Amino acid sequence: MTGAIRSSTAPQALEFFAGIGLARLGLEEAGFHVAWSNDIDPKKCQMYRNHFGSVPDHTLVEGDMSELKGSDLPRDISVAWGSSPCTDISLAGTRAGLNGKQSSAFWQYIRLLEEMGDDMPPVAVLENVTGLATSHSGEDMAAAVRAFNRLGYSVDALSIDARRFVPQSRPRLFLIGLKNPPKGSQSDSPLRPDWLQQVFADASLRMHKAVLPAPPEPLMSGFGMYVEEMPSDDSRWWDEDRLEAFLGSLSAVQAERVEKLKNNPSVSYRTAYRRTRNGKSTWEVRADDVSGCLRTARGGSSRQAVVRLGEGTSAVRWMTPKEYAALMGASHYNLDGLRTNQALFGFGDAVAVPVVAWLAEHYLAPALRGTLDEPVFAGCSQSEAHSAMEGELA
Known part of the structure; x- marks a missing residue:
């Protein structure tokens, strides 16, 4: 059970494409209450x-959102959060874009918001892979912004890597739609890199x-602290034959690093991925103490x-569900009774909890509250910045 305190005074949120609920964990950590969630899986x-x-104060609707109507959604909602499927946009997918079979669910999200009419929430978020920004030469992202614009939202675009909070390289794109956008404008931010500027430069879009x-600055290390400790004789460590095959597949550079x-x-x-190079299956070991991006466990690659390396020994095993959970900022997630692949799929297809919490708190x-135009201090929360300003004026 989640430990979040529920309050009728907390801003209420809808969670579309809820998955296993990691967006909910992040929103609740920041003081929101998720009243309604939906997922098809x-x-x-x-x-x-x-x-x-x-x-009693939360509803999970399992099923296809195309069968839902705006009248099915609760009212008095402040935020709609949508982590729409990225299968047709991500590098691991078909690159069919927003009109692909799965990613087109985005348009159902837009439809349901529109059908809420005057009860449409003042804030709507879309979270997706950064590939959305370049999908079809940027046309898919522009189409997403236009869809929000048609509903009356001005849109901001941010790229946030989970690596700023946990030792996992996991960049994600966030479109934040506001009915009442701030008057101020930020000229420079690490969360709006150069490759995002194309959409801001499009005068036809309301941004x-x-x-x-x-x-926070991106973490350069820390994965080792998230590793699930297990003895050397644990059956999950690969046997000698499999270990030798792993080491034998490494390139000269990789082998030198491991040695x-x-x-x-x-x-x-360190973490490692299996790749296919020139038609041959090989393993590649990361040079840094940071995990690669967690993915759904649909295949060995x-x-x-x-x-594990050191003291003259080497050992290899698959990453565990506990490690997946920890690297998504959900160490206390209940894994009881779950099959390994089910857990890996659930976490590999989700958004990192601390990223959502930071975005919810600071944006x-x-x-x-209408305070986005107030001055902020680097590294401070809005409330801390407000207190600091009061101190300076005292």
Whole structure:
């Protein structure tokens, strides 16, 4: 069960494409209450119920959102959150874009918001892979912004990597639609890199750049602290034959890297992906103490391995559900009774909790309060910045 405090005074949120509920965890951490959620995947909904249980002030609707109507949604909602499917946009997908079979669910999200009419929430968010910005030469992202514009939202665009909060490289794109955008504009932010500027330069789109505090710097290490400890004789470590095949597949550069870490007097951990190079299956080990982007466990190439090196030894195994959860900022997620692939799929297809919490605290909540135009101090929350300003004026 989630430990979030529920309050009728908390801003209410809708959670579209809810998956296993990680957006809900982030929103609730920032003081929001998620009143309604929907997902089409029964296995993800099972994980959702397994963790959150059943509470009287929340509804989880399992099924195709195309069968829903705007009148089915609760009212008095402040935020609509949508983490729409990225299968047709991501590098691992078909690149069919927003009109692909799965990613086209975005248009159902827009339809339901429109059908809410005067009850449409003042804030609407779309979270997706950064590939949306370049899909069909940027046309898909422009189409998404126009869709929000037609509903009366001005749109901001941010790229936030989970690596700013947890040791996992996981960049994601966020479109934040506001009915009442701030008057101020931020000229420069690490969350709006150069490759995002094309959409801001499109004069046909209604865009804004909210003034935000500086986000945490990307982590350069820390994965080793998230590794699930297990003895050397645990059956999950690969046997000698499989270990030798792993080491034998490494390129000369990779092999040198692994050998150097193996001979260190202290133990360290790295992650590895299986790749196909020139028609041959090979393994590639990351050079840094950071996890690669977690993905859905649909095949061996998408599943990440953990490599333990040091004290003259080496060992390899698959990453565990506990490690997936921790790297998504959900260490306390209830994994009881779940099959491994079910858990890996659920977390690999989700948004990192601390990213949502940061965005909700520093952007969504101030937008609802009408304080996005207030000065902010780097690294401070809006409330801390307000207190600092009061101190300076005292």
